[in-house]
Amino acid sequence: METVALERGGRPVLARLDLCLTERRIGVIGANGSGKSSFARLLNGLLAPTGGRVTVDGLDTVKDAKAVRRRVGFVFQNPDSQIVYPTVGEDLAFGLKPLKLEKAEEARRIRLILERYGLAGAEDRLVHELSGGERQLVALAGVLIMRPSILVLDEPTTLLDLRNTRRLMAAIDALSERVVMVTHDLDLLAGFDRVLLFDEGRLVADGAPATVIERYRALLA
Ligand SMILES: Nc1ncnc2c1ncn2[C@@H]1O[C@H](COP(=O)(O)OP(=O)(O)O)[C@@H](O)[C@H]1O
Ligand SMILES: [Mg+2]
Numbered sequence: 589m590e591t592v593a594l595e596r597g598g599r600p601v602l603a604r605l606d607l608c609l610t611e612r613r614i615g616v617i618g619a620n621g622s623g624k625s626s627f628a629r630l631l632n633g634l635l636a637p638t639g640g641r642v643t644v645d646g647l648d649t650v651k652d653a654k655a656v657r658r659r660v661g662f663v664f665q666n667p668d669s670q671i672v673y674p675t676v677g678e679d680l681a682f683g684l685k686p687l688k689l690e691k692a693e694e695a696r697r698i699r700l701i702l703e704r705y706g707l708a709g710a711e712d713r714l715v716h717e718l719s720g721g722e723r724q725l726v727a728l729a730g731v732l733i734m735r736p737s738i739l740v741l742d743e744p745t746t747l748l749d750l751r752n753t754r755r756l757m758a759a760i761d762a763l764s765e766r767v768v769m770v771t772h773d774l775d776l777l778a779g780f781d782r783v784l785l786f787d788e789g790r791l792v793a794d795g796a797p798a799t800v801i802e803r804y805r806a807l808l809a
Contacts, residue, residue: 593639594626601626603790605640609768611781615797616770617804618786624770627786628742631768632660644738658686661736665743667720667727676702676718676726677711683734701729705759721752728759741769745776774801 589609594602602623616624629635630642633649633656642649649656664670673679680698689697695711702710705725715723724744731739741760745753757776760767769776777783783800785793785807793803 589630589640589642591640592630592637592642594623594630594635595638596626596635601789602630602786605791607784607791607794609782612766613780613782614766614768615777615780615783616768616786617772617774617777617783617800619808621788622786623789624786625742627784628662628740628768628770631738631740632657632662634662658734659736660738660740661731661734663728663731663739663741663744665746667723667747670727670730671715671723674714674716675711676707676713676715679715679726680730680733683730697733701733705729706755719752720747721749721755724748724752724756725759728756732763736765738766738768739763741767741771743770743772745771745773774804777801 589605589607592602592605593600616627618624626635630637630649631644633653636650644656644660647656647659671679673682677698680701681694684694684697698711702708705728707722707725707729715726718726724747728744739760745756748756753773760769771777777797780797782795783797784791785800785804787807792807793800
């Protein structure tokens with residue numbers, strides 16, 4: 589990320605950012621409206637910077653938008669924003685479409701990913717009949733089935749109870765992929781490699797979880 593700035597609706601939302609994100613687990617924290625979601629959306633080209641440029645493994649999020657989208661999976665706060673088909677199986681199959689797999693291979697990959705996320709046999713279940721936690725896991729599975737090399741999650745646990753938060757975090761912990769997670773749940777960041785703190789569109793702290801969280805608490809005090 590080089591000298592990146594972002595405006596939305598004519599207002600500055602993120603101020604000059606120069607960052608190189610290489611760690612496997614990166615957390616993003618800050619008050620409501622501080623720019624966390626905007627920052628997250630820059631990472632996969634959902635938003636284009638109004639100044640500077642954002643590259644992911646050398647690919648420009650604007651010029652190479654398609655390749656970047658394939659590489660960076662994005663999980664929204666509300667799973668309903670990204671689940672588009674009525675059944676779990678159809679929804680997961682959607683992500684596999686570009687791969688043009690044979691039906692049997694497609695079904696096999698769907699079965700495996702559902703087994704991995706505690707949803708074995710859920711192919712024919714109606715998404716709207718699932719619990720919120722199950723829907724969030726389906727949304728996560730729907731992104732992971734595309735095999736992104738980086739996963740960006742925007743407050744993925746906000747709608748979840750403690751049990752489902754643990755299930756989701758266990759699923760995320762098990763990933764070998766790089767993860768960038770926006771969260772208000774500071775406890776989830778304990779084992780992370782690096783945490784970024786935003787305040788009114790500025791990056792005000794960047795470092796180890798304990799140090800940055802302490803800074804955040806001081807900011808709010
Ligand atoms: N679609 C939009 N158009 C204009 N301004 C927006 C839009 N979305 C968010 N903003 C503004 O950008 C700022 C940062 O928002 P956001 O990145 O969503 O923060 P956070 O995720 O930390 O709550 C806020 O001031 C918000 O009002
Ligand atoms: Mg947000």
